Amino acid sequence: MRITNDIRYIGVNDHKVDLFEGQYKVKNGISYNSYVILDEKTAVMDTVDANFGQAWLNNLKEVMGDRTPDYLVIHHMEPDHSANIANFMELYPDTTVVSSAKAFAMMKQFFGTDFADHQMVIKEGSTLELGEHTLHFVAAPMVHWPEVMVSYDSKDKVLFSADGFGKFGALDVDEEWADEARRYFIGIVGKYGAPVQTLLKKAATLDIRMICPLHGPVLSENLGYYLNLYDTWSSYRPELEGIVIAYASVYGNTKKAASCLAEELSNRGADVKLYDLARCDMSEAVADAFRYSKLVLGSLTYNGEIFPPVRNFIHELTERNYQNRTVAFIENGTWAPTATRIMKKMLEDSKNLTLLDAGIHIKSAMNETNMEELDALADELTK
Known part of the structure; x- marks a missing residue:
């Protein structure tokens, strides 16, 4: 799927899951989203759930062709997004893994290694130059884990929002965004309204034309609608x-x-x-x-x-x-x-x-x- 001229979607749909995070019924499944930025250097944005590793790697190979990735950017270490880091690094051992210090600590806990020889540790204000595209990193702790970063591509004006602005439901199912996004937000992120408010204030300083979350559809129209709902939900006001x-x-x-x-x-x-x-x-x-x-x-x-x-x-x-x-x-x-x-x-x-x-x-x-x-x-x- 083409997101922009240089950004491609390589995620997967999961219709086998009955309970997301072991408790939330997802009758229409869920998506695990991953993206590739194709530039002078290439960046893969997150991986997918363990059950879909081969399908994801196939999607990646189809987009990359003969090229090999330069960077693997990990915004969030929760296993439904990070489970295939080790598989990816086995296939592409020269790739640089880009993530926060807390994420690398979690990486070692999950995989027994933090890929120390291939690390790029980023924090608030860090940038990653790919050519025409530059990623600007913004810390988003407790949205909804403490290691979370989001990134902003200043060329295409895309926010890679980690779990923010996600929803239940696979991408091959047509349904209203708000109900399943609300259930997702309240259930999973709802405790962390204050950190979400902090992230929204940071996002307000960026010229965002598109939001690419780790679950649910890419948001590219009427972004004020989604931002306003997130502001309402995270400030605990009734809709x-x-x-x-x-x-x-x-x-x-x-x-x-x-x-x-x-x-x-x-x-x-x-x-x-x-x-x-x-x-x-x-x-x-x-x-x-x-x-x-x-x-x-x-x-x-x-x-x-x-x-x-x-x-x-x-x-x-x-x-x-x-x-x-x-x-x-x-x-x-x-x-x-x-x-x-x-x-x-x-x-x-x-x-x-x-x-x-x-x-x-x-x-x-x-x-x-x-x-x-x-x-x-x-x-x-x-x-």
Whole structure:
């Protein structure tokens, strides 16, 4: 695939993977992206997952022809991008490996060698001259590992963004960018909003015409749309006014309350998303909780605690710095309801949350008082 006159795509699509990073469902697979810059000297930008080494090397040979690479640039040492460094160096032993000092330390851990005789250690402000193309390196620690660098090609005005601006989904699948990019960002990078904000400030000083990430499509049009979404996600601001109701239920009574609330909110014109946390894709529920401005958590009291799927969901939120939202609660308990108190306690260290006093307090099954509470909560959430 031709990216520009001198930049070619040599990545691969993975439709065999069922769980990315062992936890995220990827029904449309994922891509592992790698690029080649063809100039007086040639630079290969990252490798791919271990399962696709030969396919990647074949792609590389097809693009390179009789030439041999001068540089292998490693932006990120996570194995889905670095697994074929040793295989590459066995095939092209005279290549110079270009990466950060922290990346070379990780390289030795992964491969038992850091290719000391073929190293070029780069840092913030380093450059690599290829001929007409010059790569300018920008440190991006904790986006989302500490060794990460991104690079900017000043000729074609391309940002090689490592995991930044990536998404789930293979490149041979046509789907909207935002939903799978949001799920990818919140799940994988979401904890590191502050480092992403730092990187965005650095990127704002560059004339970027194209973004080449390590997952997902090359972005070449309407870049402001993608940059604005990244700014929103990394600053933990809601994208949309709306309400996520996330609950779990054993005998259906908590589910009934959540469903009735969703109906009442919809009748009032609210944008509502309803998730059964015991059955849904947790990463989708988490992503929507960050997408929308308000959240209702519903749980029964279980072993003096809250129901495990709800506890896990709240942990997923707080681990990713959930903040700047309004939260309400539905609780159920037959003899000693404690769910609301426990859910509030789990959120007590989260920044700038408005925890509503209005809520639904069920004892076993919904009654007339609960319907009045539901009506009042719907009013409070939509006023």
